[in-house]
Amino acid sequence: xxDTTTILAETRARIADAPDVEALRAIEREVVGKDGVVASxxxxxxxxxxxxxxxxxxxxxxxxxxxxxxxxxxxxxxxSAALEAERRADGFDGTLPPxxxxxxxxxxxxxxxxxxxxxxxxxxxxxxxxPEVELDDYNFEKLNIPADHPARDTQDTFYCSSPGSSxxxxxxxxxxxxxxxxxxxxxxxxxxxxxxxxFRQETTDASHEHTxxxxxxxxIDRNVSVxxxxxxxxxxxxxxxxxxxEVRLRPGYFPFVEPGFELDARCPFCTDGCSVCKRTTWIExxxxxxxxxxxxxxxxxxxxxWGGFAFGLxxxxxxxxxxxxxxxxxxxxxDLRFLDQF
Ligand code: PHE
Numbered sequence: 001x002x003d004t005t006t007i008l009a010e011t012r013a014r015i016a017d018a019p020d021v022e023a024l025r026a027i028e029r030e031v032v033g034k035d036g037v038v039a040s041x042x043x044x045x046x047x048x049x050x051x052x053x054x055x056x057x058x059x060x061x062x063x064x065x066x067x068x069x070x071x072x073x074x075x076x077x078x079x080s081a082a083l084e085a086e087r088r089a090d091g092f093d094g095t096l097p098p099x100x101x102x103x104x105x106x107x108x109x110x111x112x113x114x115x116x117x118x119x120x121x122x123x124x125x126x127x128x129x130x131p132e133v134e135l136d137d138y139n140f141e142k143l144n145i146p147a148d149h150p151a152r153d154t155q156d157t158f159y160c161s162s163p164g165s166s167x168x169x170x171x172x173x174x175x176x177x178x179x180x181x182x183x184x185x186x187x188x189x190x191x192x193x194x195x196x197x198x199f200r201q202e203t204t205d206a207s208h209e210h211t212x213x214x215x216x217x218x219x220i221d222r223n224v225s226v227x228x229x230x231x232x233x234x235x236x237x238x239x240x241x242x243x244x245x246e247v248r249l250r251p252g253y254f255p256f257v258e259p260g261f262e263l264d265a266r267c268p269f270c271t272d273g274c275s276v277c278k279r280t281t282w283i284e285x286x287x288x289x290x291x292x293x294x295x296x297x298x299x300x301x302x303x304x305x306w307g308g309f310a311f312g313l314x315x316x317x318x319x320x321x322x323x324x325x326x327x328x329x330x331x332x333x334x335d336l337r338f339l340d341q342f
Contacts, residue, residue: 183299
């Protein structure tokens with residue numbers, strides 16, 4: 001029987017000389033293949049004297065492992081030589097790492113919107129959408145804000161016209177018009193949130209921007225009270241700030257709710273006053289109230305039978321609170337150095 005040490009030495013020499021991967025594959029077949037040298041060594045074992053069998057099996061296996069290792073090593077060095085050759089040929093350098101693929105991130109407003117959508121859908125709310133270019137009728141009139149109502153002054157916007165139509169169009173100043181659109185289309189009772197972009201004709205500064213985000217909430221049902229509204233708002237705050245937050249209601253005036261409130265939340269960032277709450281320990285968080293009977297009527301509902309509550313969450317403001325952003329203009333400024341941080 002041929003000594004496995006000799007076979008290994010010879011095979012190693014041939015491997016070292018192999019010019020390419022095909023030559024290596026041929027040696028591999030010849031030595032460790034199905035009908036190769038190692039296989040015939042193993043096949044001859046039963047014919048050996050019993051005391052030699054174990055040793056013969058062992059050395060055949062060792063030969064196989066050693067040959068495979070040598071082939072692998074040579075293959076690796078042939079591979080890098082091939083890359084080396086390629087680099088010389090056309091300037092392509094296969095040894096360099098691949099170009100970095102820039103990964104984007106979701107905009108902070110999108111992140112908070114999705115989080116709130118998850119929270120509200122888990123409480124049975126639908127997520128609705130509405131037009132950003134809205135009819136004056138829905139943005140104001142049907143929300144109990146007639147043409148000469150002073151509340152219009154606080155929500156100046158961008159007006160536009162549509163060729164061939166006398167309809168009075170504008171960029172919506174709030175997500176509230178979707179309240180009426182929802183009532184017109186959905187069978188009560190229902191609950192919905194409406195996240196979206198809104199627009200105002202404003203002189204911009206750190207806390208005013210011509211385009212920002214709101215999230216409207218609307219619940220239509222029988223026998224809805226302010227208690228339901230407070231309960232829903234506390235759940236909302238618990239979802240956002242991950243802890244129990246004390247709230248207080250102050251009277252607030254919005255023509256489409258009655259009674260209307262400004263809801264303040266106990267500052268989630270301090271206990272005795274900080275810059276976020278301007279040392280008051282309260283932050284003004286969201287306007288809300290019970291849906292005005294005139295709005296229910298505008299939506300085709302009978303105010304004797306149906307009632308509801310609505311709230312208008314300032315999404316942009318909430319995002320700023322959450323991430324400690326001090327200027328609303330960063331949000332839509334499009335500066336990647338800002339956006340990369342989220
Ligand atoms: N739409 C109002 C605004 O933008 C906010 C609001 C919504 C108030 C719902 C009450 C109820 O100012």
